[in-house]
Amino acid sequence: MTEQLNGLRRILNEAIDDIIAACAKRNEEFPSIDNPAQPSEFSPHGIRNDPTVSHAIKLGVAAAHQLVATLQSPMQTVIGIGTYTTLPGNVAVVERTHVAEIIRQYGKGGMCAADIVKYNGTSADKLERILRHLATHHVFREVSPGVFAHNMLSSLLDTGKDVELIMKNLDGKFDGTNGLAAYISSLTSEQIKTYASMWNLMTDDPRADSQELNETSFQRAYDTNLTFWQFLDLPENDFSRRRFDCAMQGVSSMQPPGTILTTYDWNSMPESGTIVDVGSGLGHVSLEIASVRPDLTFILEDRPSVLEDARKYWTQHAPELVENAHFIATDYLCPQPQLPTVPDILLLRFILHNLSDKYATILLKHLRAIAKSSTKLIVVDYVVEHACLTPRNLDSESQDTIPGAAAPAAPSPLLPNYGLAGALTYQMDMIMLAHFNAKERTIEHWIDLFSASGWRLVKVNRDPTNKTDWPLLVAEVVEGL
Ligand SMILES: C[S@@+](CC[C@H](N)C(=O)[O-])C[C@H]1O[C@@H](n2cnc3c(N)ncnc32)[C@H](O)[C@@H]1O
Structure with a gap:
């Protein structure tokens, strides 16, 4: 020892x-x-x-x-570990009572709970204890007894909006923000309730081994047959849907900025080529690519409700590109619609991790059906590393036929997957499990998924500043299928 x-x-x-x-x-x-x-x-x-x-x-x-x-x-x-739920639970309280925006007004000196509740009308005694619990986890700073100010972590809960404006339009709290607070909010609401039912589903429910999108812990928790996406589309869940769409922009900030540009050579695409952004959300990833390749045609595909907002988002952020972009409402589990041109790139960022193997294969086969021989499939998703050494990282990269496939293992005595330094990969795997019967995949799993659906993984590109999380996978068409 x-x-x-x-x-x-x-x-x-x-x-x-x-x-x-x-x-x-x-x-x-x-x-x-x-x-x-x-x-x-x-x-x-x-x-x-x-x-x-x-x-x-x-x-x-x-x-x-x-x-x-x-x-x-x-x-x-x-x-x-058994008490961890208090942490996201308290982040949820603070976010839903807009404490981050309220406290910001008082700067470094901070604010006591009795003053905070004058704005949000909640309980001062309970809020003070909640803030102290968070401050002990380094979220907020207790600057003097009972007085709290922002620190580095708590400041990320702040939308930057004026608290009075938020109170007047609660449903629009996250509209037009960078999505980070929206993402934290989303993770601490539907996600907590959903996960609380996971053990029930695993012990006394015939759906335990299902791959269906509507037989998950989410349906058990919410007592519904709707998929998570159908649930978001209910009129009464408009806030959650808008928050989720905005949150997907916040996800990007977990990576060094511009990672989508540093992990693929977009200049290798033909002049005026076409990218289909499958499950695009608001299309902010495509917009990042458009910043270096404005000549490309972007086809955004998503649920109708999301694409309405995507068009508005592009009109606001890149009016010059809207005319050459296509916003096509699709169900990606159905055959692809007729597209204006055959795609050079099919881009899927955080799409396949929302699908079980059964449905990921269906989607990939539909995409294979519209591909030409030079079409590249680009997948951005987590890659799960085992918590022990595997033949792949023991054998050294030179023996791997797929460049970049082997992630460098951490030095001993650390866990080879860098343990909790890579925690988000495993936490996201659980969130995908609970909401979609889906998963984050190991590299072996990715290879099998592609080959079962007419694609071949040819390369794994890793950002130099983040070699282990979220690599960009490049797959090519398998001919003759
Ligand atoms: C995790 S988000 C990723 C969004 C975007 N690719 C990004 O990286 O920010 C998944 C997206 O898939 C979309 N989606 C879910 N089910 C879909 C379906 N059946 N057909 C089309 N899009 C779907 C959702 O609306 C959502 O925008």
């Missing part, structure tokens, strides 16, 4: 030394957790997006979590 503890200490020390050295080289301070998040967090030039720093962060975070799990009393840790 001493050897493991020493190993963790060494990794942690080296990671912090590397971060401090990188800061010194750039002549800048590492961002303080006590201040609101700086705009540089959203810039490709931000310190956390420096490749050396980003790698050191990954190692440091993995080591710190493993150290806690190793050092702390196991009883405390396990009982603590």
Whole structure:
């Protein structure tokens, strides 16, 4: 055990030394957790997006979590796990009572709960305790007894909107925002309730082994037969739908900005070529690509309700591109509609992880049916790594016939998948499971899924600042099917 503890200490020390050295080289301070998040967090030039720093962060975070799990009393840790629901539960309270926007008005000095509730009308005693619980998890800062101010983490719950404006138009709270608060809000509402039913579904429900979109923990929790998407389309869920569409933009901020541009050479596409953005949402990923290739024709496909908003979004953000874009309402589980041109690229970002193997295969076969031999399928999704070494990362990359397929394993004594430094991959896998009977996939699983539907995985492109999460998978048509 001493050897493991020493190993963790060494990794942690080296990671912090590397971060401090990188800061010194750039002549800048590492961002303080006590201040609101700086705009540089959203810039490709931000310190956390420096490749050396980003790698050191990954190692440091993995080591710190493993150290806690190793050092702390196991009883405390396990009982603590049982209480985790309090954390998203309290983030939900704070978001739904607009505390982030209210507190912002008072700057560094902060605000006491009695003053906060004058704006949102909730309980001061309960809110104070909720904020202290969050501050202990480094979300908000208790600046003096009972007085709370923003810190780096809590500031991301802030939409940036004026609280009075929010109160006047609650349904539009997230409209026009960067989507980050919307994403956190979405994760702490339908998602919590859904997950609470997971154990029921796994123990006493004939749907436990289903692959259907309407036989999940979500249907059990909400006592409905509607799929999650159909549920969002109900008129009474307009707020949730708008929030979800906006949230998908917030998802992008989990990656270094511009990752979609650094993980694929969009200039390799033919002049005036065509991209079909399947399940485009508002189409902000396509808009990012359009920033470097405005000559391309973009075809956005999604549910009718989403595409209405997508057209508005493009009209607002890129009026010059709307004319050459197509907004085609589709059900991607049906054969593809007649398209204006044969696509050069079929882009699926966070689509296949919403589908079980059964339905992912159906969608991929429909796409294969409209592809030409040079069409590329581009998939952006998580790739799950095992929590142990596998033949793929033991054998070294040179033996892998698919470039980039093997993710570099973390050094011992860390878990080879970087443990909780990569936690989101596994958390998202559970969210996909609970809402869609779907999944995040291992690389072997991706290879099998593509080959079962007429495609072949040819390459895995990884961003230099984030080599392990969210790679971009490139697949080509298998001829003769
Ligand atoms: C997780 S979001 C991803 C959105 C976008 N690709 C992005 O990366 O931001 C999944 C998208 O698939 C769309 N979708 C779900 N079911 C669909 C269906 N049957 N046909 C077409 N689109 C669908 C949803 O409306 C949603 O916009």
